Amino acid sequence: xxTITIDPITRLEGHGKISIFLNDEGNVENAxxxxxxxxxxxxxxxxxxxxxxxxxxxxxxxxxxxAHHMAGAKALDAAFNVEPTETAKKLRExxxxxxxxxxxxxxxxxxxxxxxVVGPDAPPAERNILGVIxxxxxxxxxxxxxxxxxxxKITGILGGRPTHPVSACLPGGIAKAxxxxxxxxxxxxxxxxxxxxxxxxxxxxxxxxxxxxxxxLIKSEPYTLRTYYMGTVDKNNKVNFYDGKVRVVDxxxxxxxxxxxxxxxxxxxxxxxxxxxxxLPYLKRIGWKGLVAGSDSGVYRVGPLGRLNASEGxxxxxxxxxxxxxxxxxxxxxxxxxxxxxxARLIELMYATERALELVTDKEITNTDIKNxxxxxxxxxxxxxxxxxxxIHHYKLDEKAxxxxxxxxxxxxxxxxxxxxxxxxxxxxxxxxxxxxxxLLNMVEMAFRAYDPCFACATHFAIGNMPMEVRIYxxxxxxxxxxxx
Amino acid sequence: xxxxxxxFYWAASCGGCxxxxxxxxxxxxxxxxxxxxxxxxxxxxxxxxxxxxxxDKYIDVCFFNGAIRTExxxxxxxxxxxxxKVLVAFGSCACDGCVxxxxxxxxxxxxxxxxxxxxxxTKNPNQVxxxxxxxxxxxxxxxPEFFDTVKTLAQTVDVDYFLSGCPPPIPCIIQAVEAIxxxxxxxxxxxxxxxxxxxxxxxxxxxxxxLTEIKRIYEIExxxxxxxxxxxxxxxxxxxxxxxxxxxxxxxxxxxxxxGPGPRVxxxxxxxxxxxxxIATDPSVIDQIVDPIGTFYKYSLAHSILRRKVIK
Numbered sequence: 001x002x003t004i005t006i007d008p009i010t011r012l013e014g015h016g017k018i019s020i021f022l023n024d025e026g027n028v029e030n031a032x033x034x035x036x037x038x039x040x041x042x043x044x045x046x047x048x049x050x051x052x053x054x055x056x057x058x059x060x061x062x063x064x065x066x067a068h069h070m071a072g073a074k075a076l077d078a079a080f081n082v083e084p085t086e087t088a089k090k091l092r093e094x095x096x097x098x099x100x101x102x103x104x105x106x107x108x109x110x111x112x113x114x115x116x117v118v119g120p121d122a123p124p125a126e127r128n129i130l131g132v133i134x135x136x137x138x139x140x141x142x143x144x145x146x147x148x149x150x151x152x153k154i155t156g157i158l159g160g161r162p163t164h165p166v167s168a169c170l171p172g173g174i175a176k177a178x179x180x181x182x183x184x185x186x187x188x189x190x191x192x193x194x195x196x197x198x199x200x201x202x203x204x205x206x207x208x209x210x211x212x213x214x215x216x217l218i219k220s221e222p223y224t225l226r227t228y229y230m231g232t233v234d235k236n237n238k239v240n241f242y243d244g245k246v247r248v249v250d251x252x253x254x255x256x257x258x259x260x261x262x263x264x265x266x267x268x269x270x271x272x273x274x275x276x277x278x279x280l281p282y283l284k285r286i287g288w289k290g291l292v293a294g295s296d297s298g299v300y301r302v303g304p305l306g307r308l309n310a311s312e313g314x315x316x317x318x319x320x321x322x323x324x325x326x327x328x329x330x331x332x333x334x335x336x337x338x339x340x341x342x343x344a345r346l347i348e349l350m351y352a353t354e355r356a357l358e359l360v361t362d363k364e365i366t367n368t369d370i371k372n373x374x375x376x377x378x379x380x381x382x383x384x385x386x387x388x389x390x391x392i393h394h395y396k397l398d399e400k401a402x403x404x405x406x407x408x409x410x411x412x413x414x415x416x417x418x419x420x421x422x423x424x425x426x427x428x429x430x431x432x433x434x435x436x437x438x439x440l441l442n443m444v445e446m447a448f449r450a451y452d453p454c455f456a457c458a459t460h461f462a463i464g465n466m467p468m469e470v471r472i473y474x475x476x477x478x479x480x481x482x483x484x485x
Numbered sequence: 486x487x488x489x490x491x492x493f494y495w496a497a498s499c500g501g502c503x504x505x506x507x508x509x510x511x512x513x514x515x516x517x518x519x520x521x522x523x524x525x526x527x528x529x530x531x532x533x534x535x536x537x538x539x540x541d542k543y544i545d546v547c548f549f550n551g552a553i554r555t556e557x558x559x560x561x562x563x564x565x566x567x568x569x570k571v572l573v574a575f576g577s578c579a580c581d582g583c584v585x586x587x588x589x590x591x592x593x594x595x596x597x598x599x600x601x602x603x604x605x606x607t608k609n610p611n612q613v614x615x616x617x618x619x620x621x622x623x624x625x626x627x628x629p630e631f632f633d634t635v636k637t638l639a640q641t642v643d644v645d646y647f648l649s650g651c652p653p654p655i656p657c658i659i660q661a662v663e664a665i666x667x668x669x670x671x672x673x674x675x676x677x678x679x680x681x682x683x684x685x686x687x688x689x690x691x692x693x694x695x696l697t698e699i700k701r702i703y704e705i706e707x708x709x710x711x712x713x714x715x716x717x718x719x720x721x722x723x724x725x726x727x728x729x730x731x732x733x734x735x736x737x738x739x740x741x742x743x744x745g746p747g748p749r750v751x752x753x754x755x756x757x758x759x760x761x762x763x764i765a766t767d768p769s770v771i772d773q774i775v776d777p778i779g780t781f782y783k784y785s786l787a788h789s790i791l792r793r794k795v796i797k
Contacts, residue, residue, distance in 0.1 A: 039497065052776075167738060
């Protein structure tokens with residue numbers, strides 16, 4: 001049997017590793033995504049002060065620290081049995097919109113755009129952010145840098161620091177009110193971000209949707225995966241990043257379950273495999289059936305497409321219009337096309353900017369009632385939507401408000417089974433009877449990065465071009481071929 | 486003038502240090518104009534063997550972030566030390582071990598037990614744990630070994646400069662790069678953060694500092710202007726190096742110490758305990774401290790005199 005291992009050039013340790021196995025006929029038997037790292041947060045958070053948990057857990061990820069901070073803040077609200085004031089909720093959500101703005105811009109332009117703007121068939125050396133700049137021009141590149149920085153700055157003003165914010169570690173509130181000057185500054189940045197989000201959608205429309213080959217690629221079988229979907233929704237079942245109930249729909253788009261954060265253990269279980277440090281979650285009621293798709297398998301997907309599929313729309317007008325357009329273009333709900341994650345991400349960027357504008361122009365946003373008094377420490381679950389999907393923090397506190405037990409189900413973890421299957425599907429289309437097409441790398445990479453997996457956050461930066469190598473061995477482990485980019 | 490050669494590497498870290506490099510924004514263009522980046526695994530397609538093939542001291546400055554917790558990371562630290570004229574420990578993980586260093590209160594076995602057996606969402610009736618080598622039905626899969634103890638970069642190799650912080654403060658990154666370009670680096674072994682403490686940057690007013698009672702940040706009615714210690718709240722400012730501009734106190738949260746030990750401080754936790762003891766009015770105040778390790782050594786346990794808990 002042949003083994004193909006795709007390693008990012010870093011030898012990959014720390015950031016994900018893909019192994020593809022061929023059967024004796026030389027066709028794809030299975031694909032494994034391995035996450036070769038564990039840092040043990042669930043253990044070393046034990047014994048820590050409650051208020052430190054939303055600060056320590058941000059260090060799980062330097063790309064999405066705000067998500068951990070906010071899931072932690074909400075877990076503390078629940079554990080101390082206190083509801084934040086309306087102003088505090090708005091400030092937290094505004095900070096959260098800032099995070100979505102920078103994260104979604106980063107992913108789309110540095111990772112997604114090279115595939116579409118430069119083109120999936122372009123030489124690897126051009127399929128990166130520099131290639132994007134060449135295609136769209138330096139002026140637009142500057143806009144990308146500017147608006148990503150705006151997102152960071154908004155988070156910085158409200159959270160104290162853009163990476164690893166601290167201000168929402170108070171159960172029942174936030175530590176700093178928004179000054180009139182800062183509000184004005186944020187409004188200016190947000191207005192600019194709204195326009196930039198519109199521009200990004202138009203760019204996607206012009207470059208991708210007007211190209212029938214790209215649309216067909218999105219809809220093609222190797223990039224299709226029929227699974228359940230999960231995402232947080234408001235009371236009208238519209239997408240919400242910060243608050244609400246978590247809704248799961250089946251592969252037909254029908255509501256499967258809708259649950260409050262405190263009920264997550266009734267819905268989700270995690271399976272352990274010896275070949276990866278990451279656990280594999282599934283819907284408890286259906287059970288773990290292995291890495292298979294369809295309604296009989298408990299595998300579900302989260303993140304931008306997961307959220308849009310699990311919801312009944314967007315709560316802001318421009319995003320809603322684009323939401324309708326996506327489902328119309330791709331043949332109704334739910335969309336199982338993995339590459340549609342990119343489009344969904346831009347629709348969410350639109351929503352994040354529109355929602356941020358609503359919040360920053362809210363007459364009460366500069367109110368100073370930012371804290372409610374916490375009750376006695378007990379147990380609580382906090383759920384938010386991280387850019388990459390549903391994020392769950394579960395804290396059990398003792399009477400001194402020290403952490404007794406901590407459980408974390410992180411966004412990319414939910415998608416780990418789906419990513420494995422998407423890779424397998426993409427590989428299947430390109431490996432026939434032992435012949436490996438040179439296009440394999442591109443295809444596998446595209447399947448992989450549509451999810452924006454966080455353990456590969458390396459690929460967020462610089463050239464947005466995940467270095468990979470595929471090694472193909474024959475039955476006697478002799479190296480037959482190495483494809484490198 | 487010949488361009489300088491820079492290298493970046495990340496070991497056990499969260500990616501926030503890489504984001505901090507991006508956050509220098511348009512200044513990145515200045516850096517690229519004056520330096521070639523010869524190794525940056527997250528961005529540039531150069532393999533380890535290419536680094537191995539470089540002559541010794543080929544790299545002018547290597548910025549190394551992340552703690553050391555696997556054999557491979559240790560190997561890379563040694564390799565990059567050999568290939569670099571100047572090695573900078575970049576960020577809290579490389580300098581002090583950061584929060585992942587708190588895992589030194591446990592070991593691999595107990596970390597695994599929590600993650601794979603005890604967590605309430607985990608269903609693992611056969612008590613499976615990840616293995617370094619696994620035979621699946623299609624073949625063999627390998628994972629790197631997970632070590633018991635987290636180490637800092639300086640516990641692994643000789644380090645020239647320390648640019649601490651979680652992540653390092655952006656102005657300090659810019660200053661450090663300018664110092665490199667202008668050949669104005671301080672003596673070897675120096676911190677590239679300012680030689681003062683967070684208190685020197687904090688706008689809060691210090692009063693009599695008589696500590697009669699210890700409170701938690703969420704328990705006080707913060708007056709928004711008085712030193713946290715005067716309000717009975719533990720703040721790591723006095724034992725912590727400046728550089729960030731007191732970002733956390735600026736949003737009314739006490740310093741948690743991420744910039745690492747202050748000037749002339751060997752052990753950040755010992756320094757803050759000494760400060761605390763000098764202002765406590767009664768020994769009973771000390772009894773009110775909860776989680777001293779997590780509070781005083783949140784970012785520096787691996788670097789401290791304590792280093793780790795002995796587990797028998």
